[in-house]
Structures are given as structure tokens and as C-alpha cells.
Amino acid sequence: MQISSGRPKDLEKRAKILQAAKSIFLKSGYHAANMNQIAKEAGVTKLTVYNHFQDKANLFICAIEETCEESICAKEFVLTAETNFEQALYLMCHRALSIIYLPEALKLDRVLFELAAEQSPLTQQFFDASHTRMCNVWCDFFQQAIALKFIQADEPLAQTELILSLMLGTRHHRVLLGLEAVPTITEIDQSIQQAIALFLLKYQAKI
Numbered sequence: 754m755q756i757s758s759g760r761p762k763d764l765e766k767r768a769k770i771l772q773a774a775k776s777i778f779l780k781s782g783y784h785a786a787n788m789n790q791i792a793k794e795a796g797v798t799k800l801t802v803y804n805h806f807q808d809k810a811n812l813f814i815c816a817i818e819e820t821c822e823e824s825i826c827a828k829e830f831v832l833t834a835e836t837n838f839e840q841a842l843y844l845m846c847h848r849a850l851s852i853i854y855l856p857e858a859l860k861l862d863r864v865l866f867e868l869a870a871e872q873s874p875l876t877q878q879f880f881d882a883s884h885t886r887m888c889n890v891w892c893d894f895f896q897q898a899i900a901l902k903f904i905q906a907d908e909p910l911a912q913t914e915l916i917l918s919l920m921l922g923t924r925h926h927r928v929l930l931g932l933e934a935v936p937t938i939t940e941i942d943q944s945i946q947q948a949i950a951l952f953l954l955k956y957q958a959k960i
Contacts, residue, residue, distance in 0.1 A: 767805050769795040774816040779860045818882045830894050838903040846945040854935045862929055888913055904956040919948035
């Protein structure tokens with residue numbers, strides 16, 4: 754990732770470029786977007802865009818990373834011995850689905866499919882910036898829960914994959930393909946409750 758000089762004016766331009774890039778990549782996809790459009794949207798020259806970000810691929814990954822940082826890592830869950838674990842797990846699930854079903858997140862996943870279909874090297878970088886980052890947040894949450902003996906010990910990644918699979922199921926694929934609407938608030942709540950019940954059948958700490 755390109756490191757900016759740190760001067761306020763440069764930081765302001767960089768922020769404008771990233772905001773413009775997010776908007777255009779989401780609207781047009783990766784290939785249809787171009788640096789001229791992004792420069793015009795940001796109100797800077799094309800040279801300025803290249804000075805901050807070496808090329809379109811680097812700008813794309815930086816824009817994805819910043820988007821994911823803002824949403825996924827906005828609040829860190831810290832568990833203590835006094836925490837109501839089921840309530841904390843519900844909040845984690847609710848936050849995850851709130852992010853996953855954002856219109857912007859769904860558009861980004863469709864861009865990821867576009868890149869994957871072309872076997873683009875950007876696919877792995879995109880996946881790490883978004884999906885892997887969310888996975889790491891979940892793994893940290895489960896590591897804390899295991900240490901506090903809220904749940905039985907297992908690989909946090911296996912626990913993460915289970916809870917996400919239980920919440921999303923095959924419906925998420927239909928949503929991504931535009932074959933089904935995004936779940937309502939009530940449907941999301943039901944999915945979370947059912948996922949937690951099944952998850953705890955396997956992992957609830959033995960008394």
C-alpha cells in the first residue's frame with residue numbers, strides 16, 4: 754500500500770480519492786472504472802491519483818481495505834468474566850449480518866465474483882481485506898470465549914465457519930445472485946436465534 758507523505762493537504766486529497774474510488778468501483782465494477790473518472794470525481798488531477806496510488810489495482814485494494822476497516826473493525830468486542838456470553842454472541846451475529854447485507858457489501862461481493870471468474874490475482878487480496886478480516890474478528894471473539902470457559906475449546910476458525918454458515922445458509926447465495934431479497938429485520942433475528950441455539954448445542958461449556 755502506498756504511504757502518503759502525511760501532510761494535511763495530501764491526506765485530504767487521499768481521502769477524496771478513496772471516497773471517489775469507492776463510489777465508482779461500486780457503481781461500475783473493477784474493469785469499467787478508470788482513473789480519469791476517479792480523478793474527476795475526487796476533484797484532482799489524474800497525476801495526483803497516481804502519486805498517491807501507483808495504479809488502479811493498488812487504489813482498488815486500498816479502497817476495499819478502508820471500507821472494511823470502517824465497518825468490520827468499528828468496535829472491538831472485549832469479553833470479561835461478567836459478560837453475558839449469549840447476549841454478546843447475539844450482538845456479534847447481528848453486527849456481522851448488518852455488515853454482510855449492506856448494499857455496498859453485496860456489490861463488493863459481486864465485484865469479487867467478477868474478479869474470481871477471471872482468475873485475477875486481485876481476488877485473494879480482496880478476499881483478505883474483506884472476508885478474512887471479518888473472520889479474524891470472529892476468531893478473536895471465540896478465543897476470548899474459550900479462555901473464559903464460556904464455550905468448549907476448539908479451533909476458533911472452525912467455530913467461526915460454523916456460526917457464519919448457520920446464519921447465512923444457502924439463502925445468502927440466492928441474495929447475492931439477485932434471486933431473493935435481503936432478509937428483513939425479523940428474518941435476520943430468527944436466523945441469529947436459530948444459529949446460536951445450534952451453535953451452543955455443540956459448544957456450550959459443560960457445567
